[in-house]
Amino acid sequence: MIRELMQSGFRLSGLRDARLLRGLTWAVAEGLLAAAPCLLLYLLLQGVFAGSLTPAYIWTYGLLMAMCVMLRMLAARIGMPLIFSGAYAMMGQARLRIADHLRTLPMGWFGRQRSGDLGARLTSDLELVEHLWSHFLGVFVSGLAMPVFLVLFLLWIDWRLALVVLAGIPLALLALAWSQRVAARPSTRMMTASSTAQSALLEYVQGIAVIRSFGRFGMVWQHLQTDLHEHHQALLAVEIKPAPWLAAYGFLLETGYLCLVLAGAWWLADGTLTPSTLLLFLVLALPVYRQLFEVGLSTLMLRFARRALTRIEHILHEETMPEPATPKAPQGHDIVFDHVHFAYAHDDEQDQTHPPALFDLSCRIPARQLTAVVGPSGAGKSTLVHLIARLWDVDDGAIRVGGVDVRDIGTHALHQQVAMVFQDVLLFSGTVLDNIRIGKPDASREDVIEAAWRAQAHDFIEALPQGYDTVLDEGGATLSGGERQRLSIARALLKDAPVLLLDEATASVDPSAEAQIQRAIAELARGRTVVVIAHHLKNVRYADQILVLNKGRLIEQGTHAGLLSQNGLYARMWTRQQQAQQWRLRAA
Numbered sequence: 001m002i003r004e005l006m007q008s009g010f011r012l013s014g015l016r017d018a019r020l021l022r023g024l025t026w027a028v029a030e031g032l033l034a035a036a037p038c039l040l041l042y043l044l045l046q047g048v049f050a051g052s053l054t055p056a057y058i059w060t061y062g063l064l065m066a067m068c069v070m071l072r073m074l075a076a077r078i079g080m081p082l083i084f085s086g087a088y089a090m091m092g093q094a095r096l097r098i099a100d101h102l103r104t105l106p107m108g109w110f111g112r113q114r115s116g117d118l119g120a121r122l123t124s125d126l127e128l129v130e131h132l133w134s135h136f137l138g139v140f141v142s143g144l145a146m147p148v149f150l151v152l153f154l155l156w157i158d159w160r161l162a163l164v165v166l167a168g169i170p171l172a173l174l175a176l177a178w179s180q181r182v183a184a185r186p187s188t189r190m191m192t193a194s195s196t197a198q199s200a201l202l203e204y205v206q207g208i209a210v211i212r213s214f215g216r217f218g219m220v221w222q223h224l225q226t227d228l229h230e231h232h233q234a235l236l237a238v239e240i241k242p243a244p245w246l247a248a249y250g251f252l253l254e255t256g257y258l259c260l261v262l263a264g265a266w267w268l269a270d271g272t273l274t275p276s277t278l279l280l281f282l283v284l285a286l287p288v289y290r291q292l293f294e295v296g297l298s299t300l301m302l303r304f305a306r307r308a309l310t311r312i313e314h315i316l317h318e319e320t321m322p323e324p325a326t327p328k329a330p331q332g333h334d335i336v337f338d339h340v341h342f343a344y345a346h347d348d349e350q351d352q353t354h355p356p357a358l359f360d361l362s363c364r365i366p367a368r369q370l371t372a373v374v375g376p377s378g379a380g381k382s383t384l385v386h387l388i389a390r391l392w393d394v395d396d397g398a399i400r401v402g403g404v405d406v407r408d409i410g411t412h413a414l415h416q417q418v419a420m421v422f423q424d425v426l427l428f429s430g431t432v433l434d435n436i437r438i439g440k441p442d443a444s445r446e447d448v449i450e451a452a453w454r455a456q457a458h459d460f461i462e463a464l465p466q467g468y469d470t471v472l473d474e475g476g477a478t479l480s481g482g483e484r485q486r487l488s489i490a491r492a493l494l495k496d497a498p499v500l501l502l503d504e505a506t507a508s509v510d511p512s513a514e515a516q517i518q519r520a521i522a523e524l525a526r527g528r529t530v531v532v533i534a535h536h537l538k539n540v541r542y543a544d545q546i547l548v549l550n551k552g553r554l555i556e557q558g559t560h561a562g563l564l565s566q567n568g569l570y571a572r573m574w575t576r577q578q579q580a581q582q583w584r585l586r587a588a
């Protein structure tokens with residue numbers, strides 16, 4: 001099992017750190033040095049029974065024993081740091097590999113994961129494996145090496161008696177194997193319950209504002225309690241179910257001791273055994289049993305680690321978005337949808353009731369022009385924009401940027417061509433400067449400030465306690481929605497990509513912030529191919545082209561004036577929005 005775990009660990013990190021192997025060799029030496037004083041004890045006992053013990057001998061044995069202890073400490077002193085540095089380097093590498101792999105997975109995969117479960121795999125599972133490598137493996141190896149050396153030594157002294165010492169081991173191992181078997185189901189249950197509880201807690205914390213505002217504390221609390229109770233029960237089961245078999249393992253191991261006493265007395269009586277040898281066996285058998293018991297108990301931990309490793313490895317086995325063998329460079333920045341068909345994958349593959357999000361959609365988005373996408377909620381506007389950035393791959397048809405299928409451009413090159421500004425602005429914990437710099441990591445401070453100016457963000461940034469060096473909380477919770485938007489526009493300005501995808505996000509901000517955001521967007525749009533999802537039709541009156549979607553289909557297309565004259569869905573939406581505005585004015 002250890003070998004298998006090591007192989008999977010090496011596979012996970014893609015690294016075979018020699019320090020870890022050297023550290024484990026020192027752990028074996030530590031086990032040998034823990035067993036060595038027993039050899040001295042044997043010689044000492046020989047001397048006692050032969051009556052040849054002199055003070056000089058006693059001093060020599062004493063010194064040699066002290067040396068064994070010191071050398072053992074030295075072995076630990078050298079081996080442990082090697083194991084730690086090897087294990088942490090490998091797990092660091094494993095984390096990087098996983099993070100890199102996640103970057104290449106299709107977005108649909110993330111949608112199918114429960115955030116708590118994915119979180120558990122990336123935190124507690126990885127920590128468990130890391131703990132296994134850094135703290136457990138060395139102790140396990142030296143803990144196993146010590147009884148192995150002792151038994152070899154006992155076999156050398158008197159093989160008959162040594163075999164008697166080991167008499168209980170076959171049955172004991174059977175009991176241990178059975179305890180593992182019995183623990184298999186509860187440990188799966190425990191890991192599932194643990195990630196469910198983690199998900200529930202996460203959801204609870206993230207939704208605390210909604211929970212409070214809707215006064216549904218009781219209901220959510222009940223769900224949380226149920227999940228935590230299940231976790232508690234699962235934890236208990238994992239301890240209780242294998243407990244009798246582990247106890248049997250310890251008991252069966254020690255039956256050898258009983259046999260040892262009986263066989264020892266027998267062979268002592270017939271003169272084939274010396275009292276010193278029997279005494280030595282009686283003294284040394286106990287640490288052998290104790291150590292084997294400890295090692296047996298810790299195999300349960302190995303089982304957890306193996307399960308955790310498997311769960312993590314599943315992430316690495318997930319299929320990534322296919323990348324072109326020879327990426328092609330787009331010739332221009334117009335975007336063409338050619339009979340695009342796309343449906344979100346659902347967990348239940350048999351579920352045919354979900355209509356496609358986009359259905360046989362064809363259109364052309366000209367370069368360096370502003371194209372607005374409008375339509376009722378759920379029409380497929382965000383989907384259309386996300387597909388341009390290849391967050392998902394189309395099921396049928398193709399999307400071409402500059403004449404090249406987005407699947408042939410290569411993700412990295414495509415993302416260099418495209419900047420996105422969406423309603424949910426993700427800000428990372430770090431300074432304002434760093435957050436804007438995400439758009440262009442090598443940008444100078446002056447470039448960042450220039451982008452912030454153009455994004456109408458400079459004034460509010462300057463008003464922050466440390467200006468551009470203010471450290472934002474995770475998610476930028478201390479900023480308003482409009483401020484977060486303008487930071488995101490500054491990022492996009494800094495990135496200076498020729499294609500700009502944006503989700504008009506002015507629905508929830510006050511008129512002055514809306515005007516600022518609109519100005520920032522106008523600045524951003526200049527000279528670029530812009531696709532904007534518009535919720536306020538008044539903001540897209542001057543768009544070069546407006547695409548009207550409904551239920552995943554492109555039903556109208558044209559300019560504002562042209563679409564009004566068609567008297568279709570766009571005209572109705574326009575009239576409704578105008579009426580709503582007048583109603584607001586009258587009410588005011």
Ligand SMILES: Nc1ncnc2c1ncn2[C@@H]1O[C@H](COP(=O)(O)OP(=O)(O)OP(=O)(O)O)[C@@H](O)[C@H]1O
Pocket residue numbers: 111344345357375376377378379380381382383384
């Ligand atoms: N990640 C997803 N997984 C599954 N279905 C999704 C996902 N995202 C959107 N959908 C579904 O696809 C359809 C189109 O959604 P989309 O978000 O593109 O519409 P939209 O026009 O942008 O809506 P809104 O204006 O409300 O944001 C909807 O039926 C929606 O429920």
